[in-house]
Amino acid sequence: MYINWALQQINLKIVYYGPGVSGKTTNLLYIHSKVAPELKGELVSLQTQEDRTIFFDFLQLEVGKIKGKKPKFNLYTVPGQVYYAYSRKVILNGVDGVVFVADSQFDRLEANLETLNDLENNLKQDGHKMDEFPWVIQYNKRDLPNVAPIPYLQLKLNKYNVPYFEAVANKGIGVFETLKAVINLVVANVRKKL
Amino acid sequence: MPKKIDGSKITILSSEQYEAVKKCLGELYSKTKANAVLFADIAGQLIGERGDTSHINTTVLAALAAADFSATAEMAKLVGEEARFKLLFHEGEKNNVYLTNVGDEYFLIIIFQSNVALGMVRVYTKKAVEALDKIIKEGGSSKTVTDIIDDDFGELLANELDSSFKE
Numbered sequence A: 001m002y003i004n005w006a007l008q009q010i011n012l013k014i015v016y017y018g019p020g021v022s023g024k025t026t027n028l029l030y031i032h033s034k035v036a037p038e039l040k041g042e043l044v045s046l047q048t049q050e051d052r053t054i055f056f057d058f059l060q061l062e063v064g065k066i067k068g069k070k071p072k073f074n075l076y077t078v079p080g081q082v083y084y085a086y087s088r089k090v091i092l093n094g095v096d097g098v099v100f101v102a103d104s105q106f107d108r109l110e111a112n113l114e115t116l117n118d119l120e121n122n123l124k125q126d127g128h129k130m131d132e133f134p135w136v137i138q139y140n141k142r143d144l145p146n147v148a149p150i151p152y153l154q155l156k157l158n159k160y161n162v163p164y165f166e167a168v169a170n171k172g173i174g175v176f177e178t179l180k181a182v183i184n185l186v187v188a189n190v191r192k193k194l
Numbered sequence B: 001m002p003k004k005i006d007g008s009k010i011t012i013l014s015s016e017q018y019e020a021v022k023k024c025l026g027e028l029y030s031k032t033k034a035n036a037v038l039f040a041d042i043a044g045q046l047i048g049e050r051g052d053t054s055h056i057n058t059t060v061l062a063a064l065a066a067a068d069f070s071a072t073a074e075m076a077k078l079v080g081e082e083a084r085f086k087l088l089f090h091e092g093e094k095n096n097v098y099l100t101n102v103g104d105e106y107f108l109i110i111i112f113q114s115n116v117a118l119g120m121v122r123v124y125t126k127k128a129v130e131a132l133d134k135i136i137k138e139g140g141s142s143k144t145v146t147d148i149i150d151d152d153f154g155e156l157l158a159n160e161l162d163s164s165f166k167e
């Protein structure tokens, strides 16, 4: 979190993390398509020709002033594919909150677990603890036929009992709900820890 | 200046620091004859800029440069380099981009035309780096995060998010 007192600016960095093709970039695409032009910047995507994220996506959002203060949110996604581990670590630099976008399909459970483990290791290296750090889980792709039931996913993935949301990111279902939750959590966390 | 509160690392730049940063960037800009100079943190957040940036998306540039810089630092580690690479140089046909770290948490971006002498850019940048490092380390803000994120901020923000971010 970076605060510029003179400009009354508050900058937060939110990172969308998760296994390959879980829908991280789709979240940002949807947000970008819906937010009013004056509140959003350019969506930058560093991706392969097959639309896989190669380094990150970036989107800056703003909301109206709050008692003269100007909050800005810098949203990033990481590449989910296993061999981009270093890129994920790099993008986590200075992160304030994380959305873990899980793929709800049964056959993606291992991939979810692996990436969650990778997130935990990376955060740990930066001195964060998963049980105190502000993060939420989004169970995405709820529209697909072969998805695992939520209680099962909760049992497997949510051992820290963080807030979770069901989503169909390409239809926008659950996308804003998830974003708002992680931002609110970051702010609440700052006050809680004082 | 960076203070750790569990999750977030919170950096508060005081008004005095911001003024000093702007002054320093202004000097660097005019002395190097650069097109633009930017100062950002390693999380990719733009802190200050100076010069002709009207046609540059500086927010995006800071985000890209931070990732570039961090990636290079990881590269340094992979090849067994103890210290991080201290600078990055992108040479183009018309423009050059020069990146250099300011302490562990910040960096400078200097954009200049390819006919500007690199030696001169180097000399003045080195001075600016020292000055900025001092400003950041010494001019600590007396303000705390609760001065800006006060009691009702969370609730007001939640309302604002609701009205701005909806389907």
Ligand SMILES: Nc1nc2c(ncn2[C@@H]2O[C@H](COP(=O)(O)OP(=O)(O)OP(=O)(O)O)[C@@H](O)[C@H]2O)c(=O)[nH]1
Pocket (backbone or CB within 6 Å): A018, A019, A020, A021, A022, A023, A024, A025, A026, A027, A051, A052, A053, A054, A077, A078, A079, A080, A081, A140, A141, A142, A143, A144, A167, A168, A169, A170, A171
């Ligand atoms: N059916 C369905 N498809 C989805 C959903 N969310 C995303 N997709 C699709 O899944 C594919 C991959 O989505 P991306 O957002 O690119 O995935 P990613 O997580 O960014 O993947 P990497 O960049 O490789 O890490 C795209 O074709 C999306 O349209 C969803 O909720 N349901």
Ligand SMILES: [Mg+2]
Pocket (backbone or CB within 6 Å): A024, A025, A026, A051, A052, A053, A077, A078, A079, A080
């Ligand atoms: Mg992606």
